[in-house]
Amino acid sequence: MRISIVIPLHNEEKYITPLLKDLRKLKNQIIIVDDGSTDKSILAVNKMKSKNTIVLRHEVNLGKGAAMKSGADYAFENGVDAVVFMDSDNQHKTSDLSSFFAALEDKKDDVIFGSRNLNFGVPLVRYLGNKFASVVMKMMFNIYVSDPLCGFRAFTKNGYKKTRWDSSGYGVEIETIARVGKNKIKFTEVPVETIYHDKVKGVTLFDAFGILGEVVKWKLTI
Amino acid sequence: MIIGLQIVAILFSFCMIYFAVLSYKRKELNKAEMCSWLTIWALAIVVIIFPELLRSFATTFLVTRVFDLMVIGGFVLVISMVASVYLRTKRNEKKLEEFVRKEALKKK
Numbered sequence: 001m002r003i004s005i006v007i008p009l010h011n012e013e014k015y016i017t018p019l020l021k022d023l024r025k026l027k028n029q030i031i032i033v034d035d036g037s038t039d040k041s042i043l044a045v046n047k048m049k050s051k052n053t054i055v056l057r058h059e060v061n062l063g064k065g066a067a068m069k070s071g072a073d074y075a076f077e078n079g080v081d082a083v084v085f086m087d088s089d090n091q092h093k094t095s096d097l098s099s100f101f102a103a104l105e106d107k108k109d110d111v112i113f114g115s116r117n118l119n120f121g122v123p124l125v126r127y128l129g130n131k132f133a134s135v136v137m138k139m140m141f142n143i144y145v146s147d148p149l150c151g152f153r154a155f156t157k158n159g160y161k162k163t164r165w166d167s168s169g170y171g172v173e174i175e176t177i178a179r180v181g182k183n184k185i186k187f188t189e190v191p192v193e194t195i196y197h198d199k200v201k202g203v204t205l206f207d208a209f210g211i212l213g214e215v216v217k218w219k220l221t222i
Numbered sequence: 223m224i225i226g227l228q229i230v231a232i233l234f235s236f237c238m239i240y241f242a243v244l245s246y247k248r249k250e251l252n253k254a255e256m257c258s259w260l261t262i263w264a265l266a267i268v269v270i271i272f273p274e275l276l277r278s279f280a281t282t283f284l285v286t287r288v289f290d291l292m293v294i295g296g297f298v299l300v301i302s303m304v305a306s307v308y309l310r311t312k313r314n315e316k317k318l319e320e321f322v323r324k325e326a327l328k329k330k
């Protein structure tokens with residue numbers, strides 16, 4: 001099974017280097033989608049990239065969802081069987097990739113969600129936000145994912161085809177869960193470790209309210 | 223209508239006329255658009271000064287006070303404009319996203 005790792009990147013010059021250093025050990029294709037970074041992220045990528053690294057560049061910042069879509073589209077158009085999405089801020093451990101690869105090789109599920117141990121090291125606001133999102137998704141789409149906001153996740157080609165999202169921003173995580181629930185796609189969860197480097201980045205409370213509004217829209221439109 | 227409120231509304235209308243002219247000078251609006259906005263705000267000033275002009279409308283729509291009719295009309299106008307702007311922004315966002323993503327894949 002050919003599996004690519006897709007990394008949406010936006011202004012992470014500090015953390016992309018150690019992540020790419022770790023990923024060099026792997027033989028998988030790595031697709032980095034620079035989503036209009038204005039810092040030196042792209043220089044860091046060019047310095048650290050290996051032979052199997054592909055760099056796509058959005059000239060303007062479109063958002064995480066759009067960057068993920070560009071990476072996945074490129075991968076599947078080039079004959080890949082599955083993709084694993086990782087955040088570019090080095091939150092996720094490359095050692096956890098083996099759990100995703102094993103779950104994909106099993107061929108039982110089309111979508112694999114990473115699940116952080118939310119009882120340890122997660123900021124309180126994010127913990128509450130996650131739990132709230134889980135309950136809302138269960139009520140609205142009859143699907144329970146223990147860590148719905150985790151960006152570490154994998155899709156087979158079939159899974160991606162059925163869940164291809166519209167969200168261009170942070171709503172992508174919740175929208176994919178809504179689509180998995182609505183289309184009754186087989187999914188599983190694998191435990192992952194997360195290190196929080198930067199408490200001010202990522203999903204903010206404002207984003208969370210926006211996403212909540214979008215949930216209603218997805219309920220009506222998906 | 224309370225006179226103070228009328229003064230505030232007239233001042234607001236003059237501000238909007240100023241912004242319409244400014245936008246025209248900055249070439250953000252063309253002549254026809256500027257004239258349309260000037261007409262709209264001029265009419266608004268007339269209605270603010272002589273609210274009784276709307277009395278027959280208020281009676282037709284079974285609204286007791288002219289002021290209430292203006293508030294309802296304002297709400298309808300604002301909501302429809304917000305909806306229209308939202309749809310246009312969404313359409314433009316989609317076009318931009320498609321273009322940027324296509325370029326990113328093409329350049330590879």
